[in-house]
Amino acid sequence: METAVASSNHSLPRLGQPAPPFEADTTHGILRLEDFKGSWLILFSHPADFTPVCTTEFMAFAELAPELRRRGVELCGLSIDSTFSHIAWVRNIEQNFGVKIPFPVIADLNKEVASLYGMIMPGESKTETSRCLFAIDPAGILRAMIYYPLSTGRNTQEVLRLIDALQATDKYGIATPANWKPGDKVIVPPPKTTEDADARMKAGYETKDWYFSKRAV
């Protein structure tokens, strides 16, 4: 079965909105976006199978998979290659590097999922997906996007940090400062009224000024 989608909307996805639904052939059979409901999903694209940077990325994501699984996060790859190519490539990675790829890979030969998620950057390539990554929450809402060019492999530790930050935001109702990592103090959302601003100064947080407070979580 070729990849099919539930919508012909080809605009770029938007943060805070439902991720575009899809049904696609993968190395784990036919999967729909809704199959991941209840879990976080990292949907990521790579330019092509049997290419060196993508191979390093796949091994890095495979290494990260157990940490993500502990956080309730599933991985799903995608490129404009066939299922047969994906199968051959993941077997090749296991044979040559000893790394088993545990996540499914979408075979998006007709580019429909790639188009829905804005994964093709014609200025870079019209036939390959760029290195795009989408963090989708358990309710199916698109929470974060990362776009990297063909030439630059991604930092999977940043992906883990992103998931930790998003999950901390959901759990504690806070925001996370630059370079935050688990264990660091978090940002208390700034007050929205003068009354709350006055109260904030006495709230017991680590406060520099009424709009800048941190606390431990």
Next chain:
Amino acid sequence: MPCINPNGQITDSARKLLSAMERPAPLPKVAADTGLPLYRIRSAVRELAQAGLVSKSGDAWQITAEGHAAMARSLTPAWRHPEAPTLRPPGLSPAAPQRRLL
């Protein structure tokens, strides 16, 4: 997760899933019992349901009579399969299935 192979028989993973649905069970329980991710269970159950091998009642899924039959067929060597008796060459003993001409 492909549940039915090109020969029309259920796969090992499908057999594992069907076994986990001998009694009515919601999909998260099936995932916990099989150790497979929930997304794979959902995908597989969709395929099994289309083939009539499982059915849903409320939130629970259970193997059907057709599912039991598919399980039995998958455990039966092809040369003994009642639908394929002619596949066994005349005179070939069941004790020597490796010589079957399949």
